[in-house]
Amino acid sequence: MALRFYNTLTQRVEEFAPTDGKTVRMYTCGPTVYHFVHIGNFRTFTFQDVLRRWLRAHGWQLDHVMNITDVEDKIIRSAMEERKSLREYTAVYEKAFIEDSVALRLERAERLVRATEHISEMVQAVEQLSEKGFTYKSDGSVYYRIANFPEYGKLSHSDFSGIRAGARVDVDEYEKADARDFVLWKARKNGEPGWETPLGAGRPGWHIECSVMAMKYLGETLDIHAGGVDLIFPHHENEIAQSEAITGKPFSRFWLHSEHLIVEGQKMSKSLGNFFTLRDLLERGYSPESIRYLLASVPYRKKLNFTFEGLKAAQTSIERLRNYKLRLDTEKFGEGGNEKIQERTETALRLFNDSLDDDLNTAEALAAIFEFVRDTNSSMDAGEFRAGNVGSALALLARFDSVFDVLRPTVMTQAVTDGDVEALIAERAAARKRRDFRRSDEIRNELLERGIVLEDTKEGVRWKRR
RNA sequence: GGCGCCGUAGCCAAGUGGUAAGGCAGAGGUCUGCAAAACCUCCAUCGGCGGUUCGAAUCCGCCCGGCGCCUCCA
Numbered sequence A: 001m002a003l004r005f006y007n008t009l010t011q012r013v014e015e016f017a018p019t020d021g022k023t024v025r026m027y028t029c030g031p032t033v034y035h036f037v038h039i040g041n042f043r044t045f046t047f048q049d050v051l052r053r054w055l056r057a058h059g060w061q062l063d064h065v066m067n068i069t070d071v072e073d074k075i076i077r078s079a080m081e082e083r084k085s086l087r088e089y090t091a092v093y094e095k096a097f098i099e100d101s102v103a104l105r106l107e108r109a110e111r112l113v114r115a116t117e118h119i120s121e122m123v124q125a126v127e128q129l130s131e132k133g134f135t136y137k138s139d140g141s142v143y144y145r146i147a148n149f150p151e152y153g154k155l156s157h158s159d160f161s162g163i164r165a166g167a168r169v170d171v172d173e174y175e176k177a178d179a180r181d182f183v184l185w186k187a188r189k190n191g192e193p194g195w196e197t198p199l200g201a202g203r204p205g206w207h208i209e210c211s212v213m214a215m216k217y218l219g220e221t222l223d224i225h226a227g228g229v230d231l232i233f234p235h236h237e238n239e240i241a242q243s244e245a246i247t248g249k250p251f252s253r254f255w256l257h258s259e260h261l262i263v264e265g266q267k268m269s270k271s272l273g274n275f276f277t278l279r280d281l282l283e284r285g286y287s288p289e290s291i292r293y294l295l296a297s298v299p300y301r302k303k304l305n306f307t308f309e310g311l312k313a314a315q316t317s318i319e320r321l322r323n324y325k326l327r328l329d330t331e332k333f334g335e336g337g338n339e340k341i342q343e344r345t346e347t348a349l350r351l352f353n354d355s356l357d358d359d360l361n362t363a364e365a366l367a368a369i370f371e372f373v374r375d376t377n378s379s380m381d382a383g384e385f386r387a388g389n390v391g392s393a394l395a396l397l398a399r400f401d402s403v404f405d406v407l408r409p410t411v412m413t414q415a416v417t418d419g420d421v422e423a424l425i426a427e428r429a430a431a432r433k434r435r436d437f438r439r440s441d442e443i444r445n446e447l448l449e450r451g452i453v454l455e456d457t458k459e460g461v462r463w464k465r466r
Numbered sequence B: 001g002g003c004g005c006c007g008u009a010g011c012c013a014a015g016u017g018g019u020a021a022g023g024c025a026g027a028g029g030u031c032u033g034c035a036a037a038a039c040c041u042c043c044a045u046c047g048g049c050g051g052u053u054c055g056a057a058u059c060c061g062c063c064c065g066g067c068g069c070c071u072c073c074a
Helices: A039-057 A073-081 A086-103 A115-131 A206-218 A229-247 A278-283 A288-297 A308-330 A339-357 A362-381 A387-404 A418-433 A437-449
Strands: A004-007 A012-015 A023-028 A061-068 A111-114 A135-138 A141-144 A182-187 A195-197 A200-204 A222-228 A252-258 A261-263 A304-306 A452-457 A460-465
Touching (some): A004 A252, A023 A039, A023 A206, A039 A061, A039 A222, A039 A252, A039 A261, A039 A278, A039 A288, A039 A387, A073 A086, A086 A278, A111 A115, A111 A206, A115 A135, A115 A182, A115 A200, A115 A229, A141 A229, A182 A206, A182 A229, A200 A206, A206 A222, A206 A229, A222 A229, A278 A288, A288 A308, A288 A387, A304 A308, A308 A362, A308 A387, A308 A460, A339 A362, A339 A387, A362 A387, A418 A437, A418 A452, A418 A460
Parallel strands (some): A023 A061, A023 A222, A061 A111, A222 A252, A261 A304
Antiparallel strands (some): A004 A012, A135 A141, A182 A200, A452 A460
């Protein structure tokens, strides 16, 4: 089955392949670095990570650009309050974002680009728009005149023809000709940081950075542009208006949008006390993998109800898979291979692939894996699973983990060395041999307290860190 | 008011015309010195009503209940 995505632009599921057949040129809207990125943002970034990994599983190369918005009203306000430069202020949160991303095993985009490092390109873009008659000035700021872009609204599927000038309260304190017009270049106000440019002293509007950076690195037409649903309007709509007005070509072939995350059934908000950053959750003792698993397990176009019960369930689910892999790695199976099991492995792999090809249906992909795990665990118990079946089973798990990436535990500090463990296991074995179960259990509990779990199997003791 | 989404077992959640995936939790059991791990069994007729159809969770209509965007926002 071919890879298909739901395209917001066409409102249809469409087959996807990169234009040149080799490299997927993708742009995703990254964080605004004025605070710690929250778990809802990471839902979107995790979706993008799964997307990246699955595109690569198809054999394509990636050229993925993610922006860092490091100039924007809230940043300016906060930086001024703290008497810091923009860079001083944003550096903290940018660093935190990257650390959090590493913890969640989010692959780094091929290019991570900052808005403030593309000011001159943005100025050029605004000038191009002016030359083509898409702009007007008001109070020293430059605005985009959407009336001159008839296709405005094609992404959000809204009809703006009825909107009249002055129909809305103007939130920007600037005079706009039309309510939907948006600012391309904001004139500097008293004491604000800004740039001296041919457009005047000021700073770029939010939308122009994405148009400029996307086209600078990826060309006039992208393969994929992705972000959260709340960006459809106005951000992505405005990006289209800017980019297509300049080039006359489609800005992006595919537009993918991830749904929001809610917490315990409610919208995440600071006032409700259900607002979490990754750091908050890690402090509560949840593992990065369990958070990653939970975020990835719900298909990206569905709202994700983030609950602590779900987080615990995620951790238990991961352990089940790790136990299975441990079993494959350590158990002695009979010689030869079992044809039936081989067929089931192939079926599971096919189901896994087909599910992800179907607009990244991660829930269905997981089901294929768990069904396979139960089925083959059962075969192992019955002695039907053979040494010849191990390889393909491990390959299936590897395929799974190349996307979900949760099998490897995040190593905290290793208080106990492997040697210590082995020595105690040997002592325990001796105790068990003389049926001294008191001493035997004592050792097992002692190890458990230090994070080592022992399992007695018919081939001897197996242990793991938890 | 405009546009759109959702409502499947205790929780999370697939399935979009042929008689309900998967995970977690729970109950009982097998195995084990005891555990752990694993396996087995049990646990829903899909918000409500009506319609279309041989047949609907899946299509249509109405109703009830959540929610998003339309303004900064992943």
